Amino acid sequence: MFHAIASFLTRREFRPTLWPTLGLIVLVAATVSLGNWQRYRAEEKEALRAQYDVAAREPPVQLAATAPDVASWRFHLARVSGEFDARAQVLIDNKVYAGQPGYHIVTPLKLAGGSYVLVDRGWARAGLRRSELPQVPPPAGTVTVEGRINLPPAHYFELGTDTAAGPVWQNLDIARIAASSGLPLVPYIIEQTGEAPDGLVRNWPAPDFGIEQHRSYMVQWYSFGLLGCVLWVGLNWRVREPRDD
Numbered sequence: 001m002f003h004a005i006a007s008f009l010t011r012r013e014f015r016p017t018l019w020p021t022l023g024l025i026v027l028v029a030a031t032v033s034l035g036n037w038q039r040y041r042a043e044e045k046e047a048l049r050a051q052y053d054v055a056a057r058e059p060p061v062q063l064a065a066t067a068p069d070v071a072s073w074r075f076h077l078a079r080v081s082g083e084f085d086a087r088a089q090v091l092i093d094n095k096v097y098a099g100q101p102g103y104h105i106v107t108p109l110k111l112a113g114g115s116y117v118l119v120d121r122g123w124a125r126a127g128l129r130r131s132e133l134p135q136v137p138p139p140a141g142t143v144t145v146e147g148r149i150n151l152p153p154a155h156y157f158e159l160g161t162d163t164a165a166g167p168v169w170q171n172l173d174i175a176r177i178a179a180s181s182g183l184p185l186v187p188y189i190i191e192q193t194g195e196a197p198d199g200l201v202r203n204w205p206a207p208d209f210g211i212e213q214h215r216s217y218m219v220q221w222y223s224f225g226l227l228g229c230v231l232w233v234g235l236n237w238r239v240r241e242p243r244d245d
Contacts, residue, residue, distance in 0.1 A: 016236040024232045031225035035218045042214035049209045051075060060146055063117075070151065070188050078190060079146050080117065082109040084138035088181040091124075091133060091168045097201055101126045105200060106172060107138045108183050109145060109190075116183045118174060119145055120191045122200030133167065136198050147192040148204060 055075035063080040084107050091103040102125045108116040124134035152172040169177070178185040191204050 013238060014233075014236055015238045016232070020232060020236070024228055027228040028225045031221045031228070035221035035225070038214045038218035038221060042211050042218065045209040045211045045214060048074075049211065052207065052209075063111075063149075073149050073188065074151055076149050077146065077193070078149050079144060080109065080111065080190065081142060081144045082111045082117075083142055084109055084119070084140075085116065085183070086137050086140075088177075088183060089138065089167065090177060092120075092172050093168050093170055095123055097123045097203070103134060103168070104172070105134065105136050106177075106189070108181065108185065109143075111186075114184070115186055117186050118172070118177065118189045119147065120172070120189055121196075121198065122192060122202040124200055136200060139196075139198075145190060145192055146194050147190040149188055150191050151188055 052075045055077070058076060060077040060079045063078045086107065089105065089107040092106055093103060095102050095104045102123050105121045105124055106118050107121055109119045110116050121136070121138065124136055127133065152174060172189065174185050174187060174189070177183075191202075193202055193204070196202075
């Protein structure tokens with residue numbers, strides 16, 4: 001083995017050129033930057049999962065009209081009182097439970113201060129035809145709701161822009177629903193828990209924070225940078241030019 005290495009070094013020399021070297025610098029800078037960003041996102045998601053674990057063990061808190069810091073209240077169990085506004089109830093489409101298509105029934109709850117919070121009351125099965133919508137009116141009068149504070153997805157896929165043409169919405173977008181209904185909605189939702197005589201399914205699984213996915217992408221980007229370095233070293237060994245004595 002040592003003889004082969006000595007023979008290789010006798011016949012070749014390491015002689016990098018300018019443009020491949022500049023290309024390597026750009027490649028390594030880009031891949032390390034992207035890998036660091038994925039590592040940062042994984043750390044963010046780990047902190048969010050830790051927040052979820054802590055909040056899940058705490059007793060419900062009594063909410064007033066608004067939450068002082070929405071991010072710190074996320075995943076906490078809460079108790080809130082008010083009156084449902086059945087006229088502004090919406091159905092969030094394409095929600096699957098146990099392999100069955102359906103809707104999430106979301107109803108604004110009027111709070112004491114005059115603002116409203118969207119309550120995701122649970123899942124209802126879709127009808128045999130698209131025109132058959134679930135009939136699940138909210139209870140009348142003042143009610144007390146317990147549930148988990150959450151934020152709807154900030155990014156989502158949609159086939160077209162949601163409009164106010166009917167009660168069915170593709171996504172739970174608080175700003176759009178507020179604009180359509182004219183209600184002053186607080187910037188979070190409550191996923192209702194507990195039993196109720198409305199037949200809705202309230203089975204809220206723990207969120208998938210995607211930590212392992214970010215870690216996988218991080219390793220991939222760092223690996224691309226390392227591979228570029230290996231290729232650069234391997235391709236810059238050139239045959240020694242004969243010297244004129």
